[in-house]
Amino acid sequence: MRKLIFAINVTLDGFADHTAMIADSELHDFFTDLLGSTDIILFGRTTYQLMEDFWPAADKDPGSTESMLRFAERINSMPKIVFSRTLKEVHWSNTRLIKENMVEEVRNLQQQPGRNLAIGSISLANTFMKLGLIDEYRLLVHPVILGKGKRLFEELDNRINLKLADTKKFDSGVVVLHYLCSECREHEK
Secondary structure, eight states: OOOEEEEEEEETTSBOOGGGSOOOHHHHHHHHHHHHTEEEEEEEHHHHHHHHTTGGGGGGOTTOOHHHHHHHHHHHHSOEEEEOSSOOOOOSTTEEEEOSOHHHHHHHHHHSSSSEEEEOOHHHHHHHHHTTOOOEEEEEEESOOOOSSOBTTTTOOSOOOEEEEEEEEOTTSOEEEEEEETTSGGGGO
16 A cells, blocks of 8 residues: 655744755755655645746756756656646646546555655645545754745644654754654554
8 A cells, every 4th residue: 555655845933935945965865765765746736836847847957956857857757646626737747637536536546556655735735634644744844944934734723643753864954854644544554
C-alpha cells in the first residue's frame, strides 16, 4: 500500500511562503531524493502553476545550479496529477488534470502497488489531513521568522497525533522534522 507523504518548507513561525525559504543545494537534493521514492506528485492549482512556470525550463535558466537541474530532471519526468475545478488544461509533461472526486482518486492511488505518493500543495494537504489520509509529514523548518503570510495548518480544526521518526539539520540551519501519523490507516496495523 502506497504512503501519502506531505513535505513542505515552512518558516519558524509557521508560514509557507516559497520566497522566504533558503533554496540551496541541500534543499533541492532533499526534495530530489524524496521524489525519487515516489511515483506520483499531487498538486492543487496554485502550486501547480507556480511550479510549472519554472521547472520545465529550468535547464535554460543560467541561474540554475546542478542540484536544481537534478530536481528539474526528476520532477519533469515523473507523473503529476493536478486537482482543479478551474483549470481548463495542463501543459507540463506527464501531467493529468482531475476536476472531480479528488478524495476517491487519492484513496484508489493509495491502494495500488507502487512507490509512495507526494503532496505538493497546502490546500490538498489540509483536505487530506482532515480525512486522515496523510501517512508521513516532512516539515522543513527554515531559520526565518516571517510574521505574515499563509499559515501551514490554518484550515485544520482537529488534533492529529504524530510520532517523530527522524530529524536532520542542513548547513543552512534548516531542520527537517520527519513525522509518522499515529492515527492514519498505514500506522494502525
